[in-house]
Structure formats: C-alpha cells, structure tokens
Amino acid sequence: MRGPAVFxxxxxxxxxxxxxxxxxxxxxxxxxxxxxxxxAFILVLSCQAWPAIERFGLGFxxxxxxxxxxxxxxxxxxxxxxxxTTVVAMTVALPVSFGIALFLAEIAPAWLKGPVGAAIxxxxxxxxxxxxxWGLFVIAPIMADRVEPWLGEHLGxxxxxxxxxxxxxxxxxxxxxxxxxxxxxxxxIRDVFMMTPRNMKEAAYGLGATTLEVVRDVMIPxxxxxxxxxxxxxLGRALGETMAVTFxxxxxxxxxxxxxxxxxxxxxxxxxxxxxxxxxxxxASLIELGxxxxxxxxxxxxxxRLWLRVGMEQGGGR
Amino acid sequence: xxxxxxxxxxxxTGVAFLLAAPAGARIINGAGATFPYPVYGKWAYMYNRATGxxxxxxxxxxxxxxxxxxxxxxxxxxxxxxxxxxxxxRWGLFQFPMIMGxxxxxxxxxxxxxxxxxxxxxxxxxxxxxRVKKWNDPRIRALNPGLKLPGRAxxxxxxxxxxxxxxxxxxxxxxxxxxxxxxVGSAKAVAWPAGIGGKGNEGVASFVRKVSGSLxxxxxxxxxxxxxxxxxxxxxxxxxxxxxxxxxxxxAAGADWEKTEGFYMVLTDQPxxxxxxxxxxxxxxxxxxxxxxxxxxxxxxxxxxxxxxGTKAAxxxxxxxxxxxxxxxxxxxxxxxxRTVDGGRIWPPVxxxxx
Numbered sequence: 292m293r294g295p296a297v298f299x300x301x302x303x304x305x306x307x308x309x310x311x312x313x314x315x316x317x318x319x320x321x322x323x324x325x326x327x328x329x330x331a332f333i334l335v336l337s338c339q340a341w342p343a344i345e346r347f348g349l350g351f352x353x354x355x356x357x358x359x360x361x362x363x364x365x366x367x368x369x370x371x372x373x374x375x376t377t378v379v380a381m382t383v384a385l386p387v388s389f390g391i392a393l394f395l396a397e398i399a400p401a402w403l404k405g406p407v408g409a410a411i412x413x414x415x416x417x418x419x420x421x422x423x424x425w426g427l428f429v430i431a432p433i434m435a436d437r438v439e440p441w442l443g444e445h446l447g448x449x450x451x452x453x454x455x456x457x458x459x460x461x462x463x464x465x466x467x468x469x470x471x472x473x474x475x476x477x478x479x480i481r482d483v484f485m486m487t488p489r490n491m492k493e494a495a496y497g498l499g500a501t502t503l504e505v506v507r508d509v510m511i512p513x514x515x516x517x518x519x520x521x522x523x524x525x526l527g528r529a530l531g532e533t534m535a536v537t538f539x540x541x542x543x544x545x546x547x548x549x550x551x552x553x554x555x556x557x558x559x560x561x562x563x564x565x566x567x568x569x570x571x572x573x574x575a576s577l578i579e580l581g582x583x584x585x586x587x588x589x590x591x592x593x594x595x596r597l598w599l600r601v602g603m604e605q606g607g608g609r
Numbered sequence: 610x611x612x613x614x615x616x617x618x619x620x621x622t623g624v625a626f627l628l629a630a631p632a633g634a635r636i637i638n639g640a641g642a643t644f645p646y647p648v649y650g651k652w653a654y655m656y657n658r659a660t661g662x663x664x665x666x667x668x669x670x671x672x673x674x675x676x677x678x679x680x681x682x683x684x685x686x687x688x689x690x691x692x693x694x695x696x697x698x699r700w701g702l703f704q705f706p707m708i709m710g711x712x713x714x715x716x717x718x719x720x721x722x723x724x725x726x727x728x729x730x731x732x733x734x735x736x737x738x739x740r741v742k743k744w745n746d747p748r749i750r751a752l753n754p755g756l757k758l759p760g761r762a763x764x765x766x767x768x769x770x771x772x773x774x775x776x777x778x779x780x781x782x783x784x785x786x787x788x789x790x791x792x793v794g795s796a797k798a799v800a801w802p803a804g805i806g807g808k809g810n811e812g813v814a815s816f817v818r819k820v821s822g823s824l825x826x827x828x829x830x831x832x833x834x835x836x837x838x839x840x841x842x843x844x845x846x847x848x849x850x851x852x853x854x855x856x857x858x859x860x861a862a863g864a865d866w867e868k869t870e871g872f873y874m875v876l877t878d879q880p881x882x883x884x885x886x887x888x889x890x891x892x893x894x895x896x897x898x899x900x901x902x903x904x905x906x907x908x909x910x911x912x913x914x915x916x917x918x919g920t921k922a923a924x925x926x927x928x929x930x931x932x933x934x935x936x937x938x939x940x941x942x943x944x945x946x947x948r949t950v951d952g953g954r955i956w957p958p959v960x961x962x963x964x
Contacts, residue, residue, distance in 0.1 A: 358800035359771070360793070431819060455762050457820055459805055542769030542806030553805040559769075563808055567672035567771025567797050 332585065340579035342572055351579060357544045359568075364576035366583055368544050372461065372554040373530060373584065376540065379465025379550065380472060380529045385522065387469070388476035393506060395477075396484035408481070415474035423538030426467035431458035431539055434466075439551055450548035457541070462550040464540040468532055472525035479521030483514035519599050523592055530588055533558040557584040637908050640667040641674020641687030642773050643809065644828050645708050645891040649687070651922050652915045659918070664911055671773040672797060678702065678894045684908045686894035689773020690797060694871040703897050703946045705872050705939040706890040707912065709861050709929040711829040712778050713852040713887070715837040717817050718744060720757060722838060724851040727752045729843040730785030730878070730886060736824060737765055738788060739803030744822060752843070759822075765804025766816045766825030771797040774810060777889035778826050781877035785886075826887075829857070830927045844886045845878055856885035857929045866935050872942075888929075895947060902949045909943055909956050916940075 337344070343351065343364065354365025391411065395404055435458025446452040487510045495505045511518065541553020542563055557580045568574040639649070646668035653664035669677070671688040678686030679700050692704055714733060716726055728736075732748055735741045741748060745758045768775045779795035793799050805820075807813040810831040817825040817837060824840075829852055832839050841849045850856045860879040866872065876888040893912065899905040916939075920930035931939070943956040 356800070359798040360796045360800065427815065427819070435820070455764075457764060457805065459816065459820070537769070537808055542808065543804060544800065563769040563806070564771055564798060566670040569672040569675060569771075569797075 333582075336578055336582040336585065340575050340582050343575035343579040346572065347576075351576070352583070355546050359564075359570070359573050362570065362572050364573070366557075366576075366580055368546050369555045369557040369560050369580060370583065370587070371546060372540070373556040373558070373587070375461050375550070375554070376465045376468055376536065376556055377526065377529045379462060380468035381522075381526060383466060383469035384472045384476060384525060384529075388473045388480060388521075388525070391473070391477040392480035392484055395481045397502060397506065397510070408478075411474045411478050411481075415478060419471060419532060420534040420538075422467055422471050423535035426463065426535060426539040427459070430467060431463055434458040434463050443551070451550050454547070454549040454551045456551055457553070459539050459541040459553055460549075460551050461540065461554045464536045464554075464556070465550070467535050467539050468529045471532065471535060472528050475528060476521045476525040479524060480514075480518050483517030483521065484510050486517070487513045515602070516599065519595065523595055526591065526595075527588060530591070531558055531584065533562045537562050557581070635904065635907055636663045636665055637685075637904070637911055638665050638683045639674075639685040639687060639893075639908070640669050640677045640683045641894075642671045642689045642891055643668040644671075644689045644710065644773050644889075645687065645928070647830060648708055648919070648923050648926050648928050651926065652911075652919045655919065655922060656911055656914055659914070662907065662911065670771065671776075672771055675894065678896070681896070684895070684904050687891060688894060689889060689891050690776040691873045691875065691890070691892050692871075692894070694873055697871050701897050702894050703871075703942075704892045704894050705942065706866075706874065706931055706935065707893045707915070708923060709857060709876065709888060709890045709931065710927070711852050711857040711860075711885050711888050711929075712774055712781075712826055713829050713832050714824060714826050714840040714842065715814070715817050715832050716840055717821055717823045717838065718761070719759070719821065724839055724841050725753075725756060726838070726840040727843065727849045728840050730781065733842070734782045734786030734789040736763055737767070737782065737801070737803065738786075738792065739765070752849075761822040764820050764823040765801075766813050766820070766823050767801050767804050767806050768798075768810075768813060769806030769808050772809075773797060773889070773891070774826070774828050775799070777875075777877060778887060780875055780889075781887045784878045833927055842886050844882075844884050845880055846882045846884075848882050850883060850885055852885050854924060854927060854929060856883055857888050859883035860885050860888035861890075861929055861932065866938060872939070890931075897946055898948060898950050899955060900950055902953070902955045905947060906955050906958060909947070910958070913940065 347354070347364065351364065351366050352370065353367055354363075355367040356363050356365045357368060358364070395408055395411075399407065435456050439452075439456030439458065439462070442452045443454075443456060491509055491513065492505055495509045500508070536556050537559040540556060540559055542555055542559060543553035544555055545552065547554070561577055561581060565574075565577055568577055646666065649664075649666045649668075653666055657663055666687075671690055674683075674686035674688050675692070677683045679702075687707070688704075692700075692702065696702075697704060714728060718726070728749070729752060732741065732752065735748075742762060743760055744763055745760045750758060776795065776797045779789075779793065779799055782793075783790040783795040793802065805816060807816040807825070810827045813825045813827050814831050814835050814837060817823045817827075818835065827837070831837075832852075839852050841851050843849050859881050860876050863879045863881045863884060864874055864876055866874060872892070874890060876890055878886050879888065895905065895908065916931065916936045923930045940956070944954065947955055949955060
C-alpha cells in the first residue's frame, strides 16, 4: 500500500481561491440536475398519460385487456411479465454472480484473476441487442428442443412448466436477462469483496476460520451495502431491459401460469407498439405503462434501501 | 504523405459536395410505412443518379408517417392503410396510391414445400383465432388431400408492433370471417387471440423459421428473400391461387379506382379467378395547401419520375407497379387537389418536368 497522500501546495497554504468556492457549487448543480430530471420525468409522463389515467383510473393496473381496436387498455399482463422475467433472471443470476465474485476475490490463483475479470467486464459492455439476437438464434432453439421438453417431462406437474415448448417465452427471456445482469453483479460484488479490510480477514484466518467461514462471517457482513448495490444494479437492468427481451419473450398479450408461454414486459411493449400508436388514448396508455415501470423501479429500490438501513441498525455492521 | 493527400482529396470533395447540394437541388424528406421501404429506397437512389435531387425516406411506420405529415415535419408521408375521406378532410391531406404488393401466409412444417399447403380465408381466420389448433385438423386435411399433415400444434406468429401489413391482413380476415370481424376486428394492431409476436416483417419471418409447426404472415418480398414456404389461398372465386406478382396484379386490375373517393381503396378479397386475396396498396400523403410550393413540386416530380421510370425496379423487388390509367388519374388529381396556399396551381410544372 502507498503511504498517505501528500497535500497539494495550494491546500497547505490554506487559501480558498475562487475555484475552490465554485467547485462545490458546480458539483451541487450536477447533483440537483438529477433531482430536477427525476421530477421532470414524472411530470411529463403523468401529463402525457393523463387521458389514459382519466379514462381507466385504477382499473388500468388490474385489467388484463389490451385491445387497440376497441380502445380498451389494461396493464396487468406487462406488469406480471416484467415481474416474472425479473424474478427468473434474479433467481438464476444471484447465486451465479455470487459464485463468480467469490471465486475471483478469494479462491482463484492470481494468474487467473486478470483474464477472467477482464472477460466479465467485456461481457458487461456487450450491447443488449446482441444478447437478444443471440438469445433468439442460440438459446431459443436449445430451450425448445432440449431444456423445455426435459423440464416438462420431469416437472410438468407444476403449472409453471406445462404447455408446449416453443423456445420463446417468459423462461427464455428470464434466462437471457440473467446472462445479461450476471457480469454487472459479478463485477461489483467482486470489487466489494476485494475491499474487505485485510487485517480483519487475516485475523479471522488466524483464529482458524475456513474460507467459507471467512466469507460468511467477515466478507459478506463487511460488504453488505456494496453487495446490495450490485444486486440493485442488476435488478434495475433486468426490470427495464428492452431489446433483448423483445427478441425472445414472444410478445403475446396473454396471462399464463406457464413459464413456457409467450408474454410481454412493459419495456418490450413500449418498444414494439409506440411507433404505430396513432390514436391518442393508445399512446397515452403506453406512456402510462412507462410511468408504471418508473414507479415499480422506484418502489423496489426504495424498499431495498429501507430494508438495508433497518438491517444495518439491527446488525450493527458497517 | 500519400495518405494525407488522399484524405484531403476526400475531405475537399465531401465539402464541395455538401456546398453544392443545396444549390443543385433540395432534399425531399419523407417518412412512413416500412412495407414499401425497399422500393422507395431504390427509387430514391435511382432518382439521385438520374437527376441529382436527393430523397430521404425514413421507414418509421405508417402511424409515424401520418403523425409527421400532420406536423408538417416532412414533405410527404407514407401509409399502408389508406386514410378515410373524413380523416383526409379533417387534416387537410391528400392521398394517392404509389405501389402495390401482397401479404402472404408462410409456414414451417416438415415436408410442406413452397405453395403446397392450401388454406381458405375462413380457415386462416379460425387458425388465427386459436380455434384450429393442430395441423391434422379435418378442415385442413379436407383442403389438402395429398399432403401428409402431422398432429403437431400450430404456432401462430403475428406482428408485435403496429403495422400496415397487419392492417391489410386483418382487413382480409374481417372480410371473410364474421367471427374475426366481431371478436377481433381490423387495425394496425389488434388484440391477437393466439400465438406469439415478432417485431417487424423480419421478426415474424425469423420466428416462423425457428419454430417448427408455425404459421405467420409477411410481406411477399420477405418471404422470397428468406426462401420461406408460402401457402396458397382459396380466393373469392373458389380458386386456390399461389402468391406471385401475376396474382397480385390480377387483384389490382379488378379495382375500380375511378369510383373511390380520395383513393380510399382496399385491395383485399378482390374478384377475379387469378386474384391473390391479400393484396394491398401503399399510399403517399401530402398537404392540400402548400406554403412552400417549390418543395411540393420537387416531391411530385419525384413521384412522377417513379411512376414512369420505376416500374422495372419495383417488379424486381416483387412489388406491383400502379397501372397506367391509375397513374393518369392520380396526376390529374394532383393538379386539382395540391395547390398553393392561395389556390395557385403547382402541378404540372410550367416548363419541363412531367410529360
């Protein structure tokens, strides 16, 4: 480790020039910009969605109908689709990215850390449409020919795994999403693990703790906040991902218990239908969908932060 | 250095070109339907080569085309679904047909080659309604006595986005099936009772290619380019016709454009023994009163040029060009309907241009 940084000469003199005063103001402006943007988003979306809000009220959220011909719109199907794909994605991505992060931070030999780490970061930079096309051309046929028939055979008694295997649907979309968020989550969680204070880890090892115990009792409690941050980053991406999902979800407006069935997410519906939504009520309903997605993300992230804070206070951890 | 010199030549020519372009000819801007985009793009290229004028067409979808021309952000809009005379009057727009083409059912079924499967309109509607679920359904078997049809489920593939192609397809289904008309109706996007959705013609095409036992509908050119198995359809006269340029033309030939107000013409389910039942025209939209007549004239000159010199290119791309008598009617209507703000004449141009 390097020693404490040497103060620049200007600071040692103790003077506060104009630049030093302007700098906090500048950063504050940037930060305020985020809040203003947030408020503007809500305002504009609400205004543009107003015809739909006025017409359908709360019924919009619970209605499963989406009929551009008769002008009756409801958000139930895309809301459920968004939630389901996200749940599938997180169920797969969470353990896998945790494993990757642990391996890279604690288990892997030094010569392997670099290449694998770089590969993870590269995967995070692949554009989502590439994941989508890959999902359609590679994942979907594998799902249709192998994975889904197998699941249907062995777990077909569950309604989740019933129905004809088409290869495109909620399950495939969830899997592609999982593959997309794993690099993000793994990279962040790895960095958090690497930042565990060395002396604490060494103390634990010195007391005779196994690797598993060090991870469970030292590294995870120490990095709880950072880990949560990485998970929410992945969650946010899964909730709002558009192009990749549009390719593999099947884009059908139906509600089904089966994960094999095609569905829709809010983002994929917006991507598909917005360009041709000529009718004012149709366009307003789509914008209201956008508003709902915004709210869902907001509520989930808010709840997570709250839960984290409560957890911190009870656990007493840092 | 050699490279620098080469680069500077390129830069200088580029700058010269940019400076020269506004002086030589204005850029004509258009936006709208994706269905005719391949041919409009080709025409724009050919027109540029022939005259130096530039046409910039953005295929953003028919709905977007209508919105943009209403907002006057483009010189012309394009839509696959014709606007009703009342809508045209409300927004001060004029529409005319530019090109025709066909929408065709495509199948992915082992052992079923191009144009071997025969379907009727009603049967097609019932499949898309989710009522006929298996390929070996007695109704399909009755129409295809020679084919070996498996007991596989039919996966219906439709468009996920709003589209003029869907408008033409559902317009046909609503004409031939009462249930379709009552339960689903026809529009650029409908509440599909069954199946999965692909984005764009290419999205539907790739789903049909991927999912065995699937049945979808695409614009004819996409089926040809992807070498997909199209199906024959039983038309109004009871003849099973294959989708070809001839059968599209046969459908278009029977149409009586003269009697239709505002060129509101739908070419689905047309009479004629050889007529392909799901044929459609794509339309251009322009304002009736032009604040900048020189721009309108530039656009009209382009369309006139396409009508006269673009037929071969259109046929190469498997579209059907407009018949000559319709072109004459359209151009006569330009003269009457597209005027300057104070009612002055724009078409035909005073000297040169046209014929």
